[in-house]
Amino acid sequence: MISAETIEKIFAALNKNIELQKGTKISIVVCGGTALFALDLVSRTTRDVDVLGLVDEKKGEISYLRKFPDWFLKSADTVARDFNLPDDWINLGPAEQIKSGLPEGLFKRLKKKKYGKFLDVYFISRIDQIFFKLYASLDRGGYHVDDLWELDPDERELFNACRWVLTQDVSAGFKSILISFLTKFKYNGIAEKL
Numbered sequence: 723m724i725s726a727e728t729i730e731k732i733f734a735a736l737n738k739n740i741e742l743q744k745g746t747k748i749s750i751v752v753c754g755g756t757a758l759f760a761l762d763l764v765s766r767t768t769r770d771v772d773v774l775g776l777v778d779e780k781k782g783e784i785s786y787l788r789k790f791p792d793w794f795l796k797s798a799d800t801v802a803r804d805f806n807l808p809d810d811w812i813n814l815g816p817a818e819q820i821k822s823g824l825p826e827g828l829f830k831r832l833k834k835k836k837y838g839k840f841l842d843v844y845f846i847s848r849i850d851q852i853f854f855k856l857y858a859s860l861d862r863g864g865y866h867v868d869d870l871w872e873l874d875p876d877e878r879e880l881f882n883a884c885r886w887v888l889t890q891d892v893s894a895g896f897k898s899i900l901i902s903f904l905t906k907f908k909y910n911g912i913a914e915k916l
């Protein structure tokens with residue numbers, strides 16, 4: 723498992739292996755559980771690192787990445803072996819989110835951390851975690867609901883997150899799921915505003 727205690731060593735090792743593989747500098751955006759504990763928002767572990775995309779600092783945007791470069795994959799494989807991590811410990815699972823749309827202002831809220839000459843990691847902020855965790859709670863439930871409530875959103879933050887998730891799926895059925903979710907957790911006032 724990956725934790726707040728091990729992530730620093732894991733990313734430092736990834737940086738070192740990128741250099742050994744003769745890779746180039748890479749700047750990744752990380753969301754999910756790793757970002758939660760890396761920014762000390764929620765205390766838990768995770769089995770993987772979810773990469774949303776690449777940071778293009780010159781353009782001030784996150785770019786879509788379909789596949790990691792070979793040198794990155796080889797570096798990640800070595801880190802997986804050395805730290806006893808699963809093969810897909812670092813993955814592009816949430817990358818499609820870039821195509822369907824990100825919360826407004828997400829790029830400006832990213833928190834940057836350098837892990838050496840070859841690896842910069844940008845973690846998504848608390849407010850963007852609320853948006854993503856609400857969406858995941860409606861879509862997949864499970865631990866995402868716990869993460870959402872651990873982030874302790876106020877009513878304004880939750881309302882804004884609701885407005886964003888409704889841009890991700892505009893169907894009446896999805897809106898009904900959202901309203902049922904809000905009602906279940908006693909946010910009837912927000913449900914009525916949608």
